Amino acid sequence: MPRIFSPGTLPRPRLAVQAGLWTAVAVFLGAALSRLLSFSGSTFSDLSFSLFWPPAGIGFALVWRYGLPGLWPLALGLGAWSLLSYYQVPLVAALAIVASCTGPAVGAWVLRRLLQASPVTMPERRSGVRDLLAFYRIEVGIAAPLSALIGTLGFKLGGLFPAASALDVFLAYWLVDAIGGILFAPALLTLWQENIRPRQWLAALDRPTLVAAVSIALALTLLTWNGASDYATALAYLYFPAIAACAMRREAATTGLTLIATAILILSAKAFSTMDAQALRFAIFQTALVLLVAAAFGQILQAIAADRRAAYRKLARQAELDNVTDCLNERGFLTAMEHSRRERARRRDGRGLFILGVENLESAGHLVGLATIADFERELAARLRAADDLSAVARLQPGVFAALLPFGSPAAVEEAFLRVEAGFRRGPLHLAGNGTALRLQPLRAGLYVPAQAQETLDEILIALREALSEAALKPDRRVLPEPVSRHQADTRRAHARRIEAVRAALGEGRIRLLAQPLVANRPPAPGAPLRHDFEVLVRVLDEGGNVIPMPEVIAALTQRPLALELDRAVIEAAFAHFAAHPEQLARVGKCALNLTGASLSDPDMLPFIRDRLRAHGLPTAPFAFEITESQAILNDQAASDLLLGLKALGCRIALDDFGTGLATYDYLKRFPVDYVKIDGSFVKDLESSPVDREIVASIVRVAHRLGVGTVAEFVHNPGVLRWVTDLEVGYSQGYALSPPLPLAELINGPYPESSAAPSSVRTAPLSA
Structure with missing residues (x-):
């Protein structure tokens, strides 16, 4: 799972009016769907509550992403729905809007302050699992209870559900609000972060997990209708491995959308298959808890997998970076050359390579000091990275740098090479340290790799190094880019x-x-x-x-x-x-x-x-x-x-x-x-x-x-x-x-004698 709960920095993105209106429509539809999937029984005929509450998650995501201005689509959508649902009880409608806005707003504010106070604030060092667990604590412990408290107050003041105790109403509200927050907030933030449009949501669902959820829902319904409700409840636990498989195989957006769809499917099947009103309350509560834990389980697995992938990518990136200059090292340069090879084949165009070497740089180390050499190489790397015609600058070894030149014809690549090496054509490079001043000669060479080159990456890199060695023999210390050839490869194989x-x-x-x-x-x-x-x-x-x-x-x-x-x-x-x-x-x-x-x-x-x-x-x-x-x-x-x-x-x-x-x-x-x-x-x-x-x-x-x-x-x-x-x-x-x-x-043989003229000067023996 991406780092969706990063504290971030201001300014936050601005919510466009059109996007806000569509979000308000989504809030309205989510609330309406929630009421369509509500249930009641004869014992609690006056207590009809939803299985989940999507506005809780949508509201949390809006406030987290856009701040308090993100509440207006939530208030607009809920206002429209409340007026239609509770037009006879305006107080309930008003408090329902306040409850659904207050809980997410306070929860998002507390979570942001909590994460900002964390000693680990650098994004690359944060853990998606740690942030997700913090979100769970805030959602279950602050946002959902606060919304439930205000909502329960509204229901009781409005005279709704008189037969149900305030505790029953509060617990039901708390549960459905928490399920909605945990299901919808991470999924929605991930969809926004990965820029997945609503028309792509259906295609993003994980089909094997959907098939497994449909199978569980059908089996659960059949078992319940046949009086085996205990077995049906136990069957709901099969949801765990299905979600685990999805979380470990798929990306965060797919996992989030699949969690919403499958949880709604299974929870609805359990609710509408339970005929005994007396058992309904406990069955729904139990199944909802199972799905809540399963959803959290899937999200945590997804976060663990994402953290692991991020760690692997970071290690792989570090393995391809030079620890002196922060340029690429030889391994990283070979990776860049591989990407370039694919691009050459796609564009059907050649590309150039540039290499720069500094004569005797290693030998100068103990005269001017290793720190001076490191500073010199960092400055040289910065000059190369600043060149417009170079990319993927790499330090192959001390004093030797390589980079990619632009795509183009041999003439275009040669022009780019001449522009780059012009900055090193004016004379030797100066190096001073420990009271010693040195003048070091820069060597420059290039290589042109045609679009259909058959040489391996190692052969191309060897040819580039050979061009640099050839530059050391030239009066002007440079070799212009020439096409890599099969003859060169044959020569290297002979070597x-x-x-x-x-x-x-x-x-x-x-x-x-x-x-x-x-x-x-x-x-x-x-x-x-x-x-x-x-x-x-x-x-x-x-x-x-x-x-x-x-x-x-x-x-x-x-x-x-x-x-x-x-x-x-x-x-x-x-x-x-x-x-x-x-x-x-x-x-x-x-x-x-x-x-x-x-x-x-x-x-x-x-x-x-x-x-x-x-x-x-x-x-x-x-x-x-x-x-x-x-x-x-x-x-x-x-x-x-x-x-x-x-x-x-x-x-x-x-x-x-x-x-x-x-x-x-x-x-x-x-x-x-x-x-x-x-x-x-x-x-x-x-x-x-x-x-x-x-x-x-x-x-x-x-x-x-x-x-x-x-x-x-x-x-x-x-x-x-x-x-x-x-x-x-x-x-x-x-x-x-x-x-x-x-x-x-x-x-x-005989002992040697000097053929030089005799002298009074005597030579001390080497063996003395």
């Missing part, structure tokens, strides 16, 4: 097959370990022991024993479980090799093993390394672990825990690709790094680039002051080797010194 090939290779242990030496650029100190320092590299093999190209392996490692599996496989293979060949381990100064970003956030990685070292009986000193700078920064606390744990074991830590992230020097200050590997992008052009030479020199100066070793990557010719030596980089790695070799071949 999926490659991922599966890498997964199968790791599962079957099809990897080969290679090693590339780290060679000292200066001769070691006299008497220092010669050892092999090297980085372990891995090659993944297919089923035929051929090497799977590294770009395919790297692409597969975007799957976090595969990255973890590869790291563990390489660590286990290296440890097993040295456990089987201790003589080779004696020739090792430092064996560097790589850890991917997935391992940095894996709480089980440190225990795994510790356990495997113990299982193979290996010392910890010969081993180092390389982590790339950008990956470490993405998980600051997890990386710190892992690095400190490895240091406590006695291993060394290397920072790979140094200089490419946002937190280069800050990272050196905050984490226990033993040596850095200067990224090859700064090394390969040292012969021709003064800027690169200055960058490398500055890295070396800072590293020396912090007591951190240095390694130059991508030393591919003698000229570059001479430069890194002159710049006092400690070690070199690259094809100018040695290509990657099988692990055993490198260790059993």
